Amino acid sequence: MPFPNIDPIAIAIGPIAIRWYALAYLFGVLLGAGYGFLLLRNQRLWHRGAPPFPAKDIWDFAFWAMLSIVLGGRVGYVLFYNLPYYLQNPIEIINTLDGGMSYHGGMVGLMLAAIFFTRSKGGNWLSSLDLLGAVATIGIFLGRLANFINSELYGAPTTLPWGVVFPTDPLQVARHPSQLYEAVLEGLLLFLVIRVATHVFFALRKPGLVAGIFAIGYALSRIAVEFVRLPDEQLGYLYFGWVTMGQILSLPILLGGVLLVAYAVSRRDNPLRP
Template sequence: MPFPNIDPIAFSIGPIAIRWYALAYLFGVILGAGYGYLLLRNERLWYKGAPPFPAKDIWDFAFWAMIAIVVGGRTGYVLFYNLPYYLSNPLEIINTLDGGMSYHGGMVGLMLAAILFTISKKGNWLSSLDLLGAVATIGIMLGRIANFINAELYGAPTNLPWGIIFPTDPLAVPRHPSQLYEAALEGLLLFLIIRIATHVFYALRKPGLVAGIFAIGYALARILVEFVRLPDVQIGYLYGGWLTMGQVLSLPILIGGLILVLHAITRPVSKLRA
């Protein structure tokens, strides 16, 4: 299939070009905050009827979340994906125009911001991680769609009928649209699973459970897609040519998710009525 002719630049204002990639981050935070507001306002969903912080405070947190995602994402990319280059070119660390961002790093930054923000509000920090797990899939889906528009992070060659010939591919062969695989699995599917968990099984009443479900779902989806996604060229495959950095970084998330789920299901059930 030919690559759809989508300009990576959404629009321009004079010399300033606004890219879809930047808009994906912006709208991911805005839409995530909006959905988070609805969750926080519905107190019966939460353990003992107490969300991690008042719904009105989600917009304050959204500001810090944007900073945490960018700083964490950039730091993760520098440390794990291209550290020798940035040690030789330290000024390039703050140049995010090259698109060098790590989802794992952004996730860590967002978690730290949520924990600190919730502690300042005297709320349950585990519930704040549950809130992130419920809303983060929105940003992930938009971000992966933006990766597709940028024709980056594509997959290995394939003979499947939906293989895409990306304009940035020097070989010009059909490849797995791995960005869309991740958007569907880590974004849409995981959102639906968590939505069922929060509104049918009231998983938010067990602090840590939704965060654990998200971590497990994200890690498994990422590990699976990495088998057909090309690794970063400066790293390549690890440990004999079968493992990628994305899979390595997803393993601690998977383990952490399992720990959170086990912790949550061993706690007493909230006595709130549905």
């Protein structure tokens, strides 16, 4: 299947060019904040009717969320994906135009921002992580679509009918559109699962449960897709000819998710009931 002719630059005005990747970050945060506002405003969804902070404060948090995602994503990429290069070229650390961002680093940065922001408001920080779990899938979905448009992070060669020939591929062979796999699994499907959990089973009433569901769902999806996604060229496969850095970084997320779910469901002071 040929690659759709989509220009990675969404808007160009003279020397100013805005890429779809940047818009994915921006709209991911804005749409996530909008959905988060609706969740925070619906107090009956939350433990004892108390969301982690007032709904109106989500717009203040959105600013800190954007900064934490960019900073955390960049630091994560530098540390985990190309540290030797950046130690030799430290000025390149601030050059985000090379596209080097780590989702796992962005996740850590966003979690820290949510915890500190919620503590400043006197709220339950576990509930703030639940809020992130409920809205983060929106940004993931848009980000993976932007990866597809950028013709980056594609998969291994395939003979499947939906294989895509990416213009940046030097071999020009059909490959798994792994970006779209992740958009569907980590974005759309996980959003629907969490939506059912929050609005049918009232999972937000058990602080930590939604965050745990998100962590488990994301980690399992990422580990699965990594089997058909090419690893970063500078790293390659790390162990046994198939283990990737993305899989290794997803393991502690999976473990953390299991622990959060176990903790949340074991609490007896916040039963799930309409």
